[in-house]
Amino acid sequence: MKVILATLNAKYIHTSLAIRLLKAYSEREFGDIHLAEYTIKDPVMNIVSDLYQKQPDVIGFSCYIWNIEETVKLIGILKKVMPEVTIVLGGPEVSYEPLYWMEREAGIDFVVNGDGEETFHHLLQELWDDRKFHFVYGAAYRKGEELIVNPPRPKTDLNTLPTPHRFADDLPDLSKRIVYFETSRGCPFNCQFCLSSIEVGVRYYDIERVKSDLLYLIENGAKVIKFLDRTFNINRSYAMEMFQFLIDNHQGCVFQFEITADIMRPEVLDFLSQNAPPGIFRFEIGVQSTNDETNELVKRRQNFTKLSRTVMKIKESGNIDQHLDLIAGLPLEDYSTFRKTFNDVFAMEPEELQLGFLKMLRGTGLRAQAAKYDYTYMEHAPYEILSSHVMPFSDIIRLKRLEDVLEKYWNSHRLDHTVKYLIRHVFGSPFDFFQEFGDYWEERGWQKIGHQLEDLFTRLQSFLADRSTNSMDVITGLMKLDYFLGHKYKPRKIWWDFTLEKSEWAAYMKEIASDPARVSHSLAEAGLSERELQKHTVLEVLPFQLSKVLESISGLRADTAIGTDINLSGVDNVPDSDANSAFTAAMGDSAPTAVAEMPSAGDGRTLLIVLYQQDESQRAHYYTLPL
Numbered sequence: 001m002k003v004i005l006a007t008l009n010a011k012y013i014h015t016s017l018a019i020r021l022l023k024a025y026s027e028r029e030f031g032d033i034h035l036a037e038y039t040i041k042d043p044v045m046n047i048v049s050d051l052y053q054k055q056p057d058v059i060g061f062s063c064y065i066w067n068i069e070e071t072v073k074l075i076g077i078l079k080k081v082m083p084e085v086t087i088v089l090g091g092p093e094v095s096y097e098p099l100y101w102m103e104r105e106a107g108i109d110f111v112v113n114g115d116g117e118e119t120f121h122h123l124l125q126e127l128w129d130d131r132k133f134h135f136v137y138g139a140a141y142r143k144g145e146e147l148i149v150n151p152p153r154p155k156t157d158l159n160t161l162p163t164p165h166r167f168a169d170d171l172p173d174l175s176k177r178i179v180y181f182e183t184s185r186g187c188p189f190n191c192q193f194c195l196s197s198i199e200v201g202v203r204y205y206d207i208e209r210v211k212s213d214l215l216y217l218i219e220n221g222a223k224v225i226k227f228l229d230r231t232f233n234i235n236r237s238y239a240m241e242m243f244q245f246l247i248d249n250h251q252g253c254v255f256q257f258e259i260t261a262d263i264m265r266p267e268v269l270d271f272l273s274q275n276a277p278p279g280i281f282r283f284e285i286g287v288q289s290t291n292d293e294t295n296e297l298v299k300r301r302q303n304f305t306k307l308s309r310t311v312m313k314i315k316e317s318g319n320i321d322q323h324l325d326l327i328a329g330l331p332l333e334d335y336s337t338f339r340k341t342f343n344d345v346f347a348m349e350p351e352e353l354q355l356g357f358l359k360m361l362r363g364t365g366l367r368a369q370a371a372k373y374d375y376t377y378m379e380h381a382p383y384e385i386l387s388s389h390v391m392p393f394s395d396i397i398r399l400k401r402l403e404d405v406l407e408k409y410w411n412s413h414r415l416d417h418t419v420k421y422l423i424r425h426v427f428g429s430p431f432d433f434f435q436e437f438g439d440y441w442e443e444r445g446w447q448k449i450g451h452q453l454e455d456l457f458t459r460l461q462s463f464l465a466d467r468s469t470n471s472m473d474v475i476t477g478l479m480k481l482d483y484f485l486g487h488k489y490k491p492r493k494i495w496w497d498f499t500l501e502k503s504e505w506a507a508y509m510k511e512i513a514s515d516p517a518r519v520s521h522s523l524a525e526a527g528l529s530e531r532e533l534q535k536h537t538v539l540e541v542l543p544f545q546l547s548k549v550l551e552s553i554s555g556l557r558a559d560t561a562i563g564t565d566i567n568l569s570g571v572d573n574v575p576d577s578d579a580n581s582a583f584t585a586a587m588g589d590s591a592p593t594a595v596a597e598m599p600s601a602g603d604g605r606t607l608l609i610v611l612y613q614q615d616e617s618q619r620a621h622y623y624t625l626p627l
Contacts, residue, residue: 001128004056006036008047008067008074017180017228018062018091018116020164025117030124035169040070048077056085058127060112060120063091065359065381072105079107086127090116092195093381096363098140102147111140113149115156115185158185158205165213175221180228183210183242187230189260191288192298192365193327193358196230207238211245217253224254232257236265243268247275256282262306269310273317281320285311288327290344297331298366304344311348321351328399329358331366331373334390338399339431346430347556349420352411355403357396358385401438402431404447409437414456414486418478420553426469437463454495457483474549477542477608481622484538484610488618491538499541508539508607519609519623538610546606546624 003026005019019035027033034054038047051059059078061071075087090112094101098111110133112119119138126133133141138153165181184204187196217225233239246255261283272281289295290304314320324345328338346353360367360375360383370377374389387393409419419433427433440463441447451459457479464475480496500508513530516523528536605627612620 001030001032001058001124002054002056003030003033003058003060003124004036004051004054005033005060005062006038006051007062008038008040008042008070010040010066012039013177015170015177015179016062017164017182019060020167020170021117021161022060022090022120023167024162024164026121026124029121030128035167040067044070044074044077047074048081051078052081058086058088058124060088060090063089063093065093065361065383068093068381072101075105075107086110088112088120088123090120093362096195096198098149099147100362102140102142109142113138113140114152117161118156119153155203158203159209163209163213165217171220174217175223179217179222179225181214181217181225182228183207183232183238184229184235188234189231189301190299192300192369193288193330193361195361195363197299197365198363202231202234204235204238207241210242214246215249218249218251222253224256226256227258230258231260233259233264233268236268240268240271243272243276243281246280247277250277250280252280254280254282256284258284258286261285261310262303264310269313272320273313276317276319278319279321282323283314283320284323284325285350286325287341287345288325289330289333289338290341291330291333291337294330294332294337308348311350315348315350323352323354324348324350325354325356327356327358329385329388329391329396331388332390335395335398338391339429342431343429346423349556351413353406354411355399355406357399358388359383360385398435398439401442401447402434403438405438405441406434408451408456409434409460414453415460415479415482417482417550417553418460418475421475421478421549422464424553424557425471426464426475436467440466453483453486454493457495473543477544477546478549480540480542481546481608481610484540484608485620485622487620488612490536490612500539505539509534509537512537512609519625522621523611523623533611536612538612540608540610541627542606542608544606545604545626546608 005022007016007019009016016035016037019037023033023035034056036051036054038050061075063071071089078085079087086109087107088110089101089108094111095113098113101111102108110123112123115138119136122136123133123139126136133139133143134148134150137150140147140149142148165179182205184202186199186202187194188202190197214225232242285307287302287304287307288300295302311322311324314322326341326345333341342355358366360370360377362383367383374387376386376388378384378386386396409415423430423433427436437460441459444459444462446459461476461479464472469475476496480494483494484491509530512519512523513528513533516526516528607625607627609623609625610620611623615621
């Protein structure tokens with residue numbers, strides 16, 4: 001019996017853990033088991049052709065909200081060209097309403113509910129032998145015209161499962177793909193919008209086995225490992241031991257975790273601040289809402305004060321990037337209260353802030369209560385809401401515009417200095433900037449056309465000019481700095497007219513080459529000739545003192561500061577261009593700024609010097625000279 005375990009991933013860089021677990025569990029008895037991974041963007045006929053040529057007896061599909069619709073379409077075609085093939089579905093999207101899917105698509109022969117390893121293995125045994133499917137607990141099946149759902153199977157002891165991480169076929173692509181990994185299953189919380197709330201309790205793999213698998217992956221070239229644990233830090237001693245192990249053995253691999261920030265203990269934070277190598281850990285933190293009434297309704301226990309302290313402590317260390325999540329459309333969360341939620345969370349300026357929209361997932365408590373809150377939502381996956389009792393569709397589409405520019409202008413990190421300046425000195429709040437710009441973006445029809453890097457700058461400039469924004473000289477100067485820093489190599493084109501004449505440019509280059517120590521000690525140590533400098537350097541004159549502007553955007557917005565007094569004396573005299581870096585190093589990224597006024601463009605000028613390709617990081621370095 002030939003078995004194909006297939007899934008449609010979101011991207012080629014993702015690997016499916018679910019089908020590897022099934023293969024690992026069943027391949028000893030059923031050796032002819034193969035993995036087939038595609039993406040939701042692959043043409044359906046290409047997938048059908050590939051599966052047809054493999055000539056399987058059984059095809060198992062792993063199903064999620066992001067791939068279920070494409071999977072159902074695929075099954076309909078497969079059954080027409082391979083009517084004898086047995087189709088089995090599993091995964092969270094089909095586990096909670098198996099009858100719905102079997103009624104919707106006649107080509108689905110079986111659905112495996114919950115933990116799939118033992119159930120799928122038992123199903124293969126019955127397909128091979130007696131076909132007594134009523135004994136396969138945890139499965140739904142067809143008996144003639146009748147659809148039958150068997151009783152659930154007891155939860156699996158995770159330590160009886162063989163490892164899914166040691167297939168020889170995975171090794172060639174290990175460094176090119178994100179490896180999904182679990183150390184536990186289940187979640188201790190009961191959030192009514194989340195499927196994890198359905199399973200009570202948390203089960204763990206033996207920690208020594210986990211370490212062994214991780215070490216195998218790292219030593220065989222894995223570059224990114226994403227942990228699927230719903231709350232990685234729920235067991236403090238387990239998490240601490242894992243953090244220490246990964247710090248000791250990372251070999252440059254990056255690890256992503258979902259953590260619950262308000263339960264993070266101070267000693268854990270201190271340990272990570274002092275020991276986590278920069279860039280090795282990445283934390284994903286679900287905030288969702290800061291509205292207490294909303295959180296109470298969806299049974300989400302959260303202390304936002306403690307969460308904020310955790311986020312800011314991690315941010316101060318500078319070692320760990322943080323991805324924070326919000327959900328628009330939760331009960332009692334209208335446009336106004338969501339504006340507050342957004343600003344509450346953006347005040348911490350995480351490296352990435354994801355704005356998602358409530359999805360009424362099958363099996364969740366909130367879907368069962370949809371009528372109570374007048375929810376309308378998409379009939380098919382991803383079941384995103386269209387309106388609620390307090391948020392009409394008109395507000396949803398406005399927030400969609402905000403989400404679009406948030407991705408382009410904050411999460412992409414293309415214009416960090418510029419956006420920080422705008423939300424500190426120009427707009428009333430971060431929400432107001434992203435919303436107003438998002439509305440402008442749609443009015444111009446830009447959502448219908450693509451964009452290049454330069455367009456992000458010219459469109460922002462158009463938006464700010466059309467609203468008669470003050471201090472455009474300062475804003476444009478910061479945009480130039482961001483544009484230069486967004487390139488690994490000296491850019492071949494720019495979106496503005498250079499202000500330097502050729503003779504001025506040559507004179508400045510000669511002066512820098514003759515006395516590089518005046519610019520920076522590190523530049524002097526590089527020992528570059530004038531010719532080398534010309535090859536790797538761009539110059540621009542900014543009509544203001546860059547150091548003062550950078551001071552004004554260090555730390556957090558003045559109106560979100562905790563009230564700490566800061567002494568900025570001496571920052572102007574930092575010999576390197578890095579007045580900003582010196583300030584940040586002294587105060588920490590989270591230090592609130594004492595500068596509330598908009599810096600003036602009339603105080604002096606700055607020569608901006610940007611140097612490319614001078615170290616292994618391949619990142620541009622910039623220096624400044626006052627003029």
